[in-house]
Amino acid sequence: MLPLEGLLVVSIEQAVAAPTCTLRLADAGARVIKIERAEGETARHYDKAVHGTSAYFAWLNRGKESTVLDIKHDDDRALVERMVARADVFVQNLAPGAAARLGLGAADVVARYPRLIAVDIVGYRQDSPARAMRAYDMLIQAESGVCAVTGTPDTPVKVGVSIADVMTGMNAHAAILEALVGRAATGRGAAIEIAMFDTMADMMSVPLLHHDYGGKPTPRTGLAHAAIYPYCSVACSDGEIVIVVQNPGEWRRLCEGVFERPDLVDDPLYHDNPSRVENRELLGEIMAGIFGRMSRVEAIARLEANRLAWSNVSTVADLSGHAALRRIAVETPGGVFDGVGSPLRRAIKGGPVPALGVHTDAVRREFSETPA
Numbered sequence: 001m002l003p004l005e006g007l008l009v010v011s012i013e014q015a016v017a018a019p020t021c022t023l024r025l026a027d028a029g030a031r032v033i034k035i036e037r038a039e040g041e042t043a044r045h046y047d048k049a050v051h052g053t054s055a056y057f058a059w060l061n062r063g064k065e066s067t068v069l070d071i072k073h074d075d076d077r078a079l080v081e082r083m084v085a086r087a088d089v090f091v092q093n094l095a096p097g098a099a100a101r102l103g104l105g106a107a108d109v110v111a112r113y114p115r116l117i118a119v120d121i122v123g124y125r126q127d128s129p130a131r132a133m134r135a136y137d138m139l140i141q142a143e144s145g146v147c148a149v150t151g152t153p154d155t156p157v158k159v160g161v162s163i164a165d166v167m168t169g170m171n172a173h174a175a176i177l178e179a180l181v182g183r184a185a186t187g188r189g190a191a192i193e194i195a196m197f198d199t200m201a202d203m204m205s206v207p208l209l210h211h212d213y214g215g216k217p218t219p220r221t222g223l224a225h226a227a228i229y230p231y232c233s234v235a236c237s238d239g240e241i242v243i244v245v246q247n248p249g250e251w252r253r254l255c256e257g258v259f260e261r262p263d264l265v266d267d268p269l270y271h272d273n274p275s276r277v278e279n280r281e282l283l284g285e286i287m288a289g290i291f292g293r294m295s296r297v298e299a300i301a302r303l304e305a306n307r308l309a310w311s312n313v314s315t316v317a318d319l320s321g322h323a324a325l326r327r328i329a330v331e332t333p334g335g336v337f338d339g340v341g342s343p344l345r346r347a348i349k350g351g352p353v354p355a356l357g358v359h360t361d362a363v364r365r366e367f368s369e370t371p372a
Contacts, residue, residue, distance in 0.1 A: 002029025002349055007180075009033070010083045011091040012071065012104070014041040016137065016162050017121050017196065018093035019060035020169025025089065025176065026063040027348035033083065033363060034064045035071065040356045051334030053353060058337060062330050063351030065359035071102060082367045084109055084116065089176055093121035096132050106191035116189040117179040119172050125195045135196050140164040144200035149207050151220045168199045223313070229276040229283065230254070233313055234291040236299050244309040248272070257306035258299075259290050 007030040011022045019034075026032040034041075043056040050058040069076040084090050090109055092099045099105045099120060106118035120126070123135020141147055141158045151157035172194040179190040201208075206227070207218035223242070224232035233240045245251050255264040264270055264286070269279045276283055291299055303310045312318065319325060326341035331352035342348050 002347065005029035005349075007031065007089065008087045009089040009091065010080075010087040011035065012080075012099070013091060013093055015043050015093070016056060016060065016165035017168040017172070018091050019043065020166050021119070021121070021172040021176070022064065022091055023060050023062070024170070024173045024342075024344060026351075027342050027345065029349050030089070032064040033359070034061065034066050034354070035069050035080065036066055036356060038068055038070065040068075044356065050337050051332050053332045053334060058330065058332055058353050059339065061353050062339070063349050064354055065363065066354035066357055067360045067363045068357035069360070071104075077102065078369075079364065079367055080104070082369070083363070085113055086367070087116060088180075090116060090118040091121065091172065091176075092119070095134070096122060096124075096126070106193060110189050110191040114188055115183065117176055117183065117192070118189070119176060119192045119194060121168060121172055122193060122195050124197045126193060128195075128197075130197070137162040137164045137196075140196045140200055144197055145204050145207065146200055149204075149218045149220060149226065152222045153220055156220060163203075164196050164200050167203065168194055168196045171199050224280075227277065228273060229280045230287065232284075234287055234299075236291050236294050236296045238295050240313045241296055241299060242311045242313060243303065245276075246273075250308060251276075253306040253308060258302045258308065259286075261286075261290075 004025055007025070009022055009025050009030045009032045011018060011032060012035045013019050013022060014036075022030075022032045022034070036044075039045075041057075043054055043060070046054040046056050049055040069080060071077055071080055084104070090104075090106075092104060092106075094104075100108065103109075106120045109118045110116050122131075123140065124130040124133055138158050141150075141164050144164075146164075147156040147158055150159060172192070175192050175194060179192060183189055210216055210218055210227070218226045220226075221232075228244075228246060231242075231244045231246070233242050243254075245254050251270075252265050256262045268275065270276050270283055294302070300310055314322070327338045328341045328348070328350070329336050330339040330350075333353070333355040
């Protein structure tokens with residue numbers, strides 16, 4: 001038995017953040033009824049990469065039920081109310097203020113149904129001066145300073161995946177699980193607000209603390225760590241790898257066993273991490289000379305022999321064939337694809353990615369005022 005079997009989740013969701021949250025609930029056994037508008041939610045229209053289904057939609061919507069409702073229409077709004085009244089969890093990520101105007105904000109529905117756990121996923125806290133700002137993944141990455149610390153010295157960039165959306169969805173998932181534990185103890189639900197900006201501000205804590213208390217900016221360092229060195233890519237004679245040194249023992253083993261340069265261990269320019277960060281250009285030149293004379297195989301063998309961490313600089317094609325990648329078969333309206341297994345659990349409820357509105361009639365019957 002999966003841990004969330006018997007749990008009913010109703011979600012007015014779109015794009016990535018809320019669907020990420022409800023996917024994790026569905027994987028763990030919850031029944032998730034997804035409410036979409038007549039043309040389908042935003043992510044259905046991004047592309048047709050997976051047998052005619054958007055890659056984003058195929059990724060985030062397995063095992064859910066799709067219903068098409070016009071929540072501004074009185075009859076459909078009443079149907080949504082009956083669904084929410086029976087739900088354990090209600091999630092929405094409509095535009096700022098839209099849910100509240102319909103009486104579907106988290107605080108509103110929990111006031112009517114005290115056992116309900118309701119989540120508003122928003123761009124900015126609604127007690128913030130920025131509450132009305134539109135919020136999409138790249139906008140939040142840029143606004144929160146993530147782009148300022150990501151990229152090369154010359155070019156700020158966004159993270160190449162929807163990190164603000166995904167992490168916000170994961171925070172919402174965690175908050176729901178906490179609220180379910182709380183409800184089991186008290187019998188009371190919770191009104192929860194999860195903001196994308198708060199999520200990314202929390203992830204920016206280290207650069208923020210360096211600014212506020214260290215008096216220094218966090219530079220953009222490309223494929224290298226801004227505050228730990230060596231923690232970077234190095235070019236061997238036939239390609240790149242990434243190496244990591246995080247403590248004095250590792251530094252000693254790198255110098256003695258990989259570099260064959262024991263004189264560097266206690267060199268004042270490099271003897272501790274702050275010194276190595278300060279003198280990264282000089283140390284980088286030394287490493288370039290050493291690794292440039294080795295093949296990747298030779299470098300990896302030395303690193304392994306000295307118990308030092310390394311990784312490949314993989315392409316997406318490399319990921320697709322990676323020995324550690326766990327796949328699951330997922331059905332879409334156009335055919336089956338190999339998705340990525342859940343990072344949370346091996347056993348999931350699973351189920352197909354739904355066609356638009358395929359469950360609408362059944363849901364209308366189930367939640368009708370006069371059951372058939």
